[in-house]
Amino acid sequence: MNKITRKRIKLQRKENLNKKLALQVLFSIVLVGAVIFTKQLDTDLSKQFLNATNEIMTESIRPKEIGNSVKEFFSGVAGKIPFMSNNKTEYVAPVSGKVYQNYGMVKGEDSSFYNHGIDIVSNTQSIRSVSGGKVTQIGNNDKLSNYIVIEDGDRLIIYGQIHQSFVKEGDKVSKGDIIGALNEESMNLHIEVWEDGESVNPAKLFKIN
Missing domain, CATH: 2.70.70.10 (Glucose Permease (Domain IIA))
Known part of the structure; x- marks a missing residue:
């Protein structure tokens, strides 16, 4: 393996490491925001999310797991929050x-x-x-x-x-x-x-x- 190849591999590893760190920071920010938002709801669903968040923070920061947790949480509460709801409550069927x-x-x-x-x-x-x-x-x-x-x-x-x-x-x-x-x-x-x-x-x- 020549010097140029080794240098390219080293740079690629460094870039991958930087991307991973950036993703960890980004997901950490999202997680903190989600926690703050969740505390305002005070529901059983929000308590479950907070418990799951504490477990993730205790073990390690894994972007994929955090992303899935945030996604599942917001999917569960979206229909319960007026400005996030996508249901068609503005209209009703004229007949059945x-x-x-x-x-x-x-x-x-x-x-x-x-x-x-x-x-x-x-x-x-x-x-x-x-x-x-x-x-x-x-x-x-x-x-x-x-x-x-x-x-x-x-x-x-x-x-x-x-x-x-x-x-x-x-x-x-x-x-x-x-x-x-x-x-x-x-x-x-x-x-x-x-x-x-x-x-x-x-x-x-x-x-x-």
Whole structure:
């Protein structure tokens, strides 16, 4: 092994050592921050995390183990902290049932069309407002039959195939309010969501059970 090769190996080892030390320092900082944050929660989950942290600190600083502990901890509490939660609590399903026609291009035997909403076979007659808002229009046409339009900020939510409406134009509704009923013979609901002149897949806002 010549001098140049030995020098390169020495430099590589030194770089690897520096990287390892840097990772240890970084994870130590993250761990300290996590400990401070955890002490504020005072829950069973936080106590378990603190105990695990004490064990790790007692043995040695292993970046991989610390990283996994921090990751598992925050995964467990994320859903319990409002600003860290990813659940769709802003919207609720209008009915319970099954989607029989999805959003997007629908291909038939003779023709195709673009479905700007979803169609649901409902288990219940009552229709709930998926969000809060204001009733801006109630009408009837060939495509939607009887329909209700509710304005929710920048979004328009259209409920079609309605048999009976329980609201009138100008009414303000809250999330979960019953706004109408379906025909007990067909029990089909068509719902569309529009934003900035374009349709949005309603299935991204709520889950049909």
